[in-house]
Amino acid sequence: MALDGDGTVYVTDYDDGRLLAVDLSAGSVRTVARVPGADGVALDGRGNAYVSTWGRGQLLEVEVRSGQVSAIADGLGSAAGVALDGTGKAYVGQKNNVLHEITVADSTKRVVATLPSTAKTTRVVLDGAGKAYATDPDSHHLCAIGLADGAHRVVATRRDPPAGAVTFDRPQGLALDKDWMYVSTKKGLLWRISQRAAQALGGVGGIIA
Incomplete structure (x- = not known):
């Protein structure tokens, strides 16, 4: 999903093949466009969504x-997360192991x-400083990827915990602010991870919800 800053959130509906707009104040939902197989979405701030x-x-x-609806690129395989850099480039992740720049x-x-x-x-987000971060639910990884050279490393992952401990399983959704990375998981948890610690050491932060 993506927020437009004016009280509307845009959500993809994969099962019904739609891009939806949800008015957060009224709770109303409208179909913006029919998009079969819709998965990731990002907004450019100029009235366009990239799906x-x-x-x-x-x-x-x-x-x-x-x-x-206009086609920008094809041949992207199992296209998933989308992120925009604000200078005319889109980054598209996949439900496989490739990150594309368009x-x-x-x-x-x-x-x-x-x-x-x-x-x-x-899922893919950009940090504005030359890196993309991507979630990998099957390998339980959060990865950092250099946009210029493609260098990549795991910055957070599941570790062998004591019995009964909560683990960083199946990360999916991802967002950044100035200091933190927020990662939702398919197990229904929201993790907060320090960007500084992740850049220096790798590892997992704390659960906040």
Whole structure:
């Protein structure tokens, strides 16, 4: 999902193939566009949503007022998370091990990084300082990826805990602020991880919800 800053959140509905807009004050929901296989979504701040389609391997541009859909790129495999850098580039993760960079203006693509074969880049965010962070629910990893050189490493992962302890299992959703990374998991937990500690050491922070 993505927030527009004006009280509307945009959500993809994979099962019904839709991009939805939810008015947070009224609680109303409208269908912005039909997008079969809709998965990741990001907003450019200029009235456009960028939606990845899992199965079709596309990045689509959706004009949120009119619902007009335009194809930006295809051949992206099992496209999943989407992030925009504000300078005309989109980064698309996959439910496999590749992170793509797409130049929106001319649809050129390049592979930023290819992670180990068991990895995924399900959700992607940018830190504004040359790195992408991606969640991998199957390997229980949060990875940092250099956008310029593709260098990547695991910055948080599940560790062997004492019996009964809570672990960093199946990370999925991801957001950053100035100091922290927030990671939701398929086990229904929200973790907060210090960016400084992750950059220096790797490891897991604390559960906040």
